[in-house]
Amino acid sequence: MSTPFVVAVPSKGRLQENAEGFFARAGLSLSKPGGARDYRGTIAGLDNVEIAYLSASEIAANLARGAVHLGVTGEDLVRENIPDADRRVLLIDALGFGSANVVVAVPQAWIDVRTMADLDDVASGFREQHNHRMRVATKYINLTRGFFARHGVSDYRIVESAGATEGAPAAGSAELIVDITTTGATLAANGLKVLDDGVILRSQANLVASKDADWSNGARETARVILDHIAARARANKYREVRTRFAGCNDALLMEAHNRFGVVAPFGGPTSSGMLTLHCPPGKLYALGSFLREHGADTVSVVSLDYVFDRENPLFAKLEAFLRQ
Numbered sequence: 664m665s666t667p668f669v670v671a672v673p674s675k676g677r678l679q680e681n682a683e684g685f686f687a688r689a690g691l692s693l694s695k696p697g698g699a700r701d702y703r704g705t706i707a708g709l710d711n712v713e714i715a716y717l718s719a720s721e722i723a724a725n726l727a728r729g730a731v732h733l734g735v736t737g738e739d740l741v742r743e744n745i746p747d748a749d750r751r752v753l754l755i756d757a758l759g760f761g762s763a764n765v766v767v768a769v770p771q772a773w774i775d776v777r778t779m780a781d782l783d784d785v786a787s788g789f790r791e792q793h794n795h796r797m798r799v800a801t802k803y804i805n806l807t808r809g810f811f812a813r814h815g816v817s818d819y820r821i822v823e824s825a826g827a828t829e830g831a832p833a834a835g836s837a838e839l840i841v842d843i844t845t846t847g848a849t850l851a852a853n854g855l856k857v858l859d860d861g862v863i864l865r866s867q868a869n870l871v872a873s874k875d876a877d878w879s880n881g882a883r884e885t886a887r888v889i890l891d892h893i894a895a896r897a898r899a900n901k902y903r904e905v906r907t908r909f910a911g912c913n914d915a916l917l918m919e920a921h922n923r924f925g926v927v928a929p930f931g932g933p934t935s936s937g938m939l940t941l942h943c944p945p946g947k948l949y950a951l952g953s954f955l956r957e958h959g960a961d962t963v964s965v966v967s968l969d970y971v972f973d974r975e976n977p978l979f980a981k982l983e984a985f986l987r988q
């Protein structure tokens with residue numbers, strides 16, 4: 664048996680359900696042969712693939728070590744936990760879920776503090792008044808250090824927080840925080856506000872590849888098959904299939920449809936019987952339907968696509984280029 668190809672998938676938390684849905688929509692059905700509490704799984708039809716169910720932060724750590732080939736996790740965890748992330752892992756594709764911002768937030772009562780520059784002023788005066796440096800509660804230690812340094816803020820100390828970070832200022836264990844937020848409800852409930860230029864990172868879930876995993880030829884071939892499924896689904900999501908038949912169709916008309924509506928003709932112009940198949944972005948369907956009828960089409964049908972397999976696979980091409988570096 665060759666060593667397995669390992670894909671890490673969130674086992675709990677906010678990313679879990681969406682990650683499983685993402686693979687399922689790509690036609691990759693994950694299952695846990697040992698039952699719901701099993702932390703190893705399989706993908707139907709791909710015998711040498713092992714699914715490792717891990718927490719989102721463990722996935723980032725395993726990608727850094729090369730213990731898994733691919734993983735789904737938040738960009739915040741990648742940037743925080745992997746030094747020199749861009750060399751050691753590749754963010755293959757943003758997945759459109761798990762969106763959240765890592766932000767600098769201060770008490771709303773600090774009415775004169777709106778920007779990082781204002782915060783720098785506070786930091787400088789703080790030590791003289793209070794006998795200790797301004798404290799920032801966070802679990803995003805590396806992101807905080809980098810961001811504060813880029814803004815020239817150095818007079819502060821990090822208080823490491825494992826949870827309930829937003830409570831730190833009210834509890835008196837820190838003056839401000841760096842944490843992740845989506846709706847802002849937790850910040851508001853704790854009387855905190857985000858600085859105007861205080862967004863450190865706009866994060867979302869990503870499909871990530873590890874540079875240091877065992878990229879044998881077999882592993883590359885498995886990655887190609889998995890990414891082929893994902894790319895086919897991504898391409899299918901971008902379009903609806905439009906079918907029609909009419910006499911007046913010509914190259915100029917197809918060019919106009921392309922320029923005005925972003926339409927592509929994946930199989931070329933009309934067939935000998937005049938049938939025409941187009942792929943059209945969802946937001947332009949009605950406009951395209953009107954355009955085709957104005958030019959003589961009697962009927963235009965539209966269907967959703969499940970997969971569009973192309974010869975080119977942009978996701979695998981990206982991975983190959985990264986592994987060659």
Ligand SMILES: Nc1ncnc2c1ncn2[C@@H]1O[C@H](COP(=O)(O)OP(=O)(O)OP(=O)(O)O)[C@@H](O)[C@H]1O
Nearest residue numbers: 675676677678718719720737761762763843844845
């Ligand atoms: N509102 C949010 N708050 C926190 N994380 C979010 C939010 N929205 C999306 N995420 C993403 O989900 C990731 C994991 O968060 P979550 O708290 O669900 O995991 P977890 O199971 O608690 O993981 P761990 O035990 O490692 O902290 C975050 O790092 C972030 O990328």
Ligand SMILES: O=P(O)(O)OC[C@H]1O[C@H](OP(=O)(O)OP(=O)(O)O)[C@H](O)[C@@H]1O
Nearest residue numbers: 826827842843844845846847848849850
């Ligand atoms: O802006 P909001 O929509 O209010 O979301 C932000 C909150 O959600 C997260 O906590 P989570 O629920 O994951 O709990 P945890 O800290 O135990 O992981 C995060 O740490 C914030 O506290």
Ligand SMILES: [Mg+2]
Nearest residue numbers: 676677719826
């Ligand atoms: Mg959490």
